[in-house]
Amino acid sequence: MKILRAIGGFFVRIWRWIKETAWIQPLLIVGAIFAVIFSIPYIIDGVKGMFDESDAANKYFSKYQLSLKNADVIPDGKTIGTSEVDELFSCLDENNSDEVVASYGDRFFLAFVVKDSAPCKELYGGLKTFQEKWSSNNAEFSNLEGKFKLYTIYTDSVSKVDDETNLFDQVWLNHYSVFETLSSGYLKDTFYARNKDYNQSNYESAFVSDKLDSCPMSAPLVMYFDYTDDNLVTNQKVKGLSDIIFSVDGSSELDKARTLRDCWSHTGIFGEIKPTTN
Known part of the structure; x- marks a missing residue:
């Protein structure tokens, strides 16, 4: 207590001296003004950095974007829109693997994102690092098969006719059967789902809703499609949609890139059941 009183007394004496010494007060005011002025560039750089990161993520995802334009325009005699996203889900709905491979490739990520989202920025960091490490033949990523392919869908896109649509x-409504299959199919039995302790309820809550008013899926979410024979791993013999990643594991961009690498190559938690640690 004596030490605290001594420290408190010191600051009290300093404050009293400042109040009683007239010439020091203008100097302190001028010093405070200059401190604010000199700190402005750093504040601006910090704010600009946040916007730059958000802008970089949006630019990256936009580069691979499947358009939702005309998703709300249903031609006569049709039951679905004519957007690029409708085209993809029509192929998936009809289980037309040949057309999917011809149009999108035999392996690809499909990422569902929204603009200016912190989790989506983190996904961007993981995807970008994965892509860069692979293209530069980094030792950890050099043995991957195929070619990096990514498609993105902005789930917060609104109609130009009605911005509430x-x-x-x-x-989601026009291709509801696809999402019903996702909620009740084999995905809950994949190595990834079993390692993550996911069950059918995880997929039901993500893709189906009794209200039929809006898709309950949260972004970001990543689907991995593999139509090659590499996907025919033991106890998981399926071609097409291999895994759905609700949240990419990893505390850093590199760790997230490694998770995406394992997903692409069906290794790690995507290729075998890992023993639990107590």
Whole structure:
């Protein structure tokens, strides 16, 4: 207590001296003004950095974007829109693997994202690092098969006719059978789902809703499609949609890139049941 009183007394004496010494007060005011002025560039750089990161993520995802334009425009005699996203889900709905491979490739990520989202920025960091490490033949990523392919869907896109109409919700409603299959199919039995202790309820809550008004799926979410024979791993013999990643594991961009690498190559938690640690 004596030490605290001594420290407190010191600051009290300093404050009293400042109040009683007239010439020091203008100097302190001028010093405070200059401190604010000199700190402005650093504040601006910090704010600009946050916007730059968000802008970089949006630019990256936009580069690989499947458009939702015309998802709300249903031609006569049709039951679905004419957007690029509708085209993909039509192929998936009809289980037309040949057309999917011809149009999108035999392996690809499909990422569902929204603009200016912190989790989506983290996904961007993981995907970008994965892509860069692979293209530069980094030792950890050099043995991957195929070619990096990514498609993105902005689930917060709205109609130009009515800005209260969410275009992805239109796709979800028009291709509801696809999402019903996702909620009740084999995905809960994949190595990844079993290692993560996911069950059918995880997929039901993500893709189906009794209200049929809006898709309950949260972004970001990543689907991995593999139509090659590499996907025919033991006890998981399926071609097409291999895994759905609700949240990419990893505390850093490199760790997230490694998770995406394992997903692509069906290794790690995507290729075998890992023993639990107590």
